Amino acid sequence: MWKMSRKAMLVLLSSLMLLITACGSGSDETIKADGGQGESGELKKVVLRLKWIHQAQFAGFYTAVEKGYYKDAGLDVEIRPGGSDFPSVQMVASGSEEFGVTGADQIIIAREKGVPVKAVSTIYRKTPFVMFALKESGISKMEDLVGQKVGIKLGGNEELTFRAMEKSAGIKTPDIEEMPIKYDLSPLLTGQVKAWPGYVINEVLAVQEQGKEVNIIDPNDYGINFYADTLFTTESIINKDPEMVKSFVQASMKGWDYALENPEEAAEFGLKYGDKLDLDHEVAMMKASIPLLEPEQLPLGSTEEEAWDTLQKSLIELGFVKKEQDLKSLFTNEYLE
Numbered sequence: 001m002w003k004m005s006r007k008a009m010l011v012l013l014s015s016l017m018l019l020i021t022a023c024g025s026g027s028d029e030t031i032k033a034d035g036g037q038g039e040s041g042e043l044k045k046v047v048l049r050l051k052w053i054h055q056a057q058f059a060g061f062y063t064a065v066e067k068g069y070y071k072d073a074g075l076d077v078e079i080r081p082g083g084s085d086f087p088s089v090q091m092v093a094s095g096s097e098e099f100g101v102t103g104a105d106q107i108i109i110a111r112e113k114g115v116p117v118k119a120v121s122t123i124y125r126k127t128p129f130v131m132f133a134l135k136e137s138g139i140s141k142m143e144d145l146v147g148q149k150v151g152i153k154l155g156g157n158e159e160l161t162f163r164a165m166e167k168s169a170g171i172k173t174p175d176i177e178e179m180p181i182k183y184d185l186s187p188l189l190t191g192q193v194k195a196w197p198g199y200v201i202n203e204v205l206a207v208q209e210q211g212k213e214v215n216i217i218d219p220n221d222y223g224i225n226f227y228a229d230t231l232f233t234t235e236s237i238i239n240k241d242p243e244m245v246k247s248f249v250q251a252s253m254k255g256w257d258y259a260l261e262n263p264e265e266a267a268e269f270g271l272k273y274g275d276k277l278d279l280d281h282e283v284a285m286m287k288a289s290i291p292l293l294e295p296e297q298l299p300l301g302s303t304e305e306e307a308w309d310t311l312q313k314s315l316i317e318l319g320f321v322k323k324e325q326d327l328k329s330l331f332t333n334e335y336l337e
Contacts, residue, residue, distance in 0.1 A: 043076035046248060047097040049088040051229060053081045054274035056285040057201065058101065058229075059266040060123065064255025066269045073247035079273065089117060089232075098237055099248060103157035104227035108312050111325045116235040119331035120249050121301035123256065124228035126292040127219060128199040129161045135213035137194050142169035142217055148194040151181035158197045161219050161226055163318045168222035201288040205281060226311050227303065228292075230331075242335075249335040253301045256293065260300075263287050302333045 050058050061079055064070050070077040080097070082088045088100030089107075093115045101123070110117050131150075133139035139148070142165055153159060166173060179193050185207060188196040198204060200216065207214055219225065231252065238245055259266035267282040293300070308330050315321045 043071060044074055044244060045076045045078070046070075046099065046244070048077055048079045049086065049091045049097050049100040050079065050082040051088050051101045051103065052083055054079075054270060055202070055277060056267045056270050056282040057128075057199075057289065059263075059270055059282075059286050059289075060256030060259040061101075061252060062255070062269040062273060063259045063262075063266045064251050066272070067255065067258060069251040069254045069258075070248070073251040075244070075248060075251065077248070081273075089115065092232065092234060093117060095234075095236075098244075099231060099233050101229050101231055104230045104308070104311055105157050105160050105315060105320070107230060107232060107330055108308075108315055108325060109321055111329060112321045112323065117232050118235055118238065118329065119230045119232045119303065120238075120245060120335050121231040121253065122227045122229070122303040122331075123231060123301065124289070124292050125298075125303070125307075127161060127224075127226055127228045128201045128289070128292055129158055129197065129219060129228065130200045130204065131162065131165070131195050131197055131217040131219075132200075132204055132207075132214045133195040133217070134188065134207075135215050137215075139194055140215040140217070142166065142171060142222065145195055146171060146175045147177070149177040149179055149192070150195045151187060151193040151197060152178045153182070153197050154180055157226065157228065160315065160318065160320055161224060162197055164224045164226075164314050165217070165219050165222045167318070168224060201285045201292070205284050205288065209281065209284075224314075225307075226314070227307055230303075231301070246335045249301070253336060257300055259286065260290055260293060263290065299336055301336050303331050 048061060058079070065077055065079065080086070082101070088102045089110050091097050092100040093110070104119065104122065107117055107119050131142070139145065152162065166176070179187065181187060181193070181196070185196065185203065187193045188207070189210070189212070195217070196203065204214055204216065231249065233245060263286040264283050267286040268279060270282050271277050271279060298304070305327050308327050312321070312324055312327070316324065
């Protein structure tokens, strides 16, 4: 009986050793498969604050959620809309949110005020901003605005770009009758103003969708191209968790890369975020964005020091900021690599 018990015990011990080995092997595989989430497998919660309401302008970020790119990177990302009530720079600088999207000019303005934000990727490297007029007005260039009443959005990237276009065209501000406007296009459609500031991927499309033809005054024709939508975080977050920042940036760029190749699908993802969005308009917006997003010689999302230098000098020359910031404090490309 003793020999039988000893044999049974040896069999039992062997089985237990095999079970322990198998469990250890399975645990390693789980850690590798969950994108470095740790033994608990929990995703790290991250908030992205947009610069404006939900729309295809931000399709790459929606795509990164819907295609699981953030999850694969170990992140649970919540995307929140921005706007005047929820300015992304202030929300992220407060420490309550990790990432934001804003105009590149706002990064420089914030740095001058001592707010340690830093760009980690630039989405729209060619500005979507234009001035435009109804074709029937006959206005097709900056010089045509002299003596006309023109809609102006004050205090942001739109005003900066318009002022730079004025200067390049040799126009003095008093030569144009300015009317501060917001987002209702009625003053343009009714003829109250002759030209309007807007995005070629949004307001221009909205007017065209009403059957109106437009003439576009492109800042690039006046040597102006300021970086637009820029992904940023704070220096404290970069110092605290650089691996998380890298994972977020690379997953975001993967989302944008997919959106460029699949604009209709990416636009449709956005409908889950904004309940009043129209699919046709969102698809048109996404397709109009492609020429502004394409990497050309540079990897998607990367930025150049020369462009930041030009932007900063324009901000100083036009009185938006008073002193230069160290260019290396404004942006980095390291998390794209």
